[in-house]
Amino acid sequence: TPDLLAPAGLDQLTGIKAMFVLYALLGLLGGLLYAQIPQRRPTSDPGSTSALGPSRNIVFKLAALFSLDAFAGGFLVQSLLALWLFEKFDLSLSEAGFFFFWSGVLSAFSFPVAAWLSRHIGLINTMVFTHIPSSIALMLAALAPTLPLALALLLIRAALSQMDVPTRSSYVMAVVTEAERAAAASFTSVPR
Incomplete structure (x- = not known):
């Protein structure tokens, strides 16, 4: 992508910085999407799990x-x-x-x-x-x-x-x- 941005007048370092910002924004978008998942209640009672035996x-x-x-x-x-x-x-x-x-x-x-x-x-x-x-x-x-x-x-x-x-x-x-x-x-x- 930084090479594709070069004809638009951006040098490679600016292109890399732009990709970093885009990647961070995609990460935030993913976090927002995960936050929209409804929480499920456990289907089993809390006593049904145990430590290693x-x-x-x-x-x-x-x-x-x-x-x-x-x-x-x-x-x-x-x-x-x-x-x-x-x-x-x-x-x-x-x-x-x-x-x-x-x-x-x-x-x-x-x-x-x-x-x-x-x-x-x-x-x-x-x-x-x-x-x-x-x-x-x-x-x-x-x-x-x-x-x-x-x-x-x-x-x-x-x-x-x-x-x-x-x-x-x-x-x-x-x-x-x-x-x-x-x-x-x-x-x-x-x-x-």
């Missing part, structure tokens, strides 16, 4: 595993990835924006694909069989000699890397009792 051990193990995964994945942030693409391949700002847009689209698209896939091969298999190729694609991208190959591998990673998110949550809900679900969700999510 019989599922405590499995939830602790899952929380440790998920935290380790989040710790490792946390080393790759978009700003560092963008810097690497700028430095190694001399990627332009507009090309980076185009890449990260499609990377985000693929990540979002992976959620319904993960639900479909998990119905066919199971929750754990979906987590494992998408997470491992995603990690391999990331490692190979670091070694890629050309920009198109690096971007293709990173897009493959984007398409696969988030498939474990909905399946992980579904698995946690499946292995705990109904009364423990809220506590288990909190306990496995907060450490991440």
Whole structure:
């Protein structure tokens, strides 16, 4: 968008500032839309939920595993990835924006694909069989000699890397009792 605003007489920095303001306004609009959602009253009585009980051990193990995964994945942030693409391949700002847009689209698209896939091969298999190729694609991208190959591998990673998110949550809900679900969700999510 900053490049598209250049013919109108705006320099790149002004275009970036305009995009930042637009993004902030869209965030406020989203907040206003969420505020319009009517509040629902709980359908169950407050006594039907409990802290972790019989599922405590499995939830602790899952929380440790998920935290380790989040710790490792946390080393790759978009700003560092963008810097690497700028430095190694001399990627332009507009090309980076185009890449990260499609990377985000693929990540979002992976959620319904993960639900479909998990119905066919199971929750754990979906987590494992998408997470491992995603990690391999990331490692190979670091070694890629050309920009198109690096971007293709990173897009493959984007398409696969988030498939474990909905399946992980579904698995946690499946292995705990109904009364423990809220506590288990909190306990496995907060450490991440």
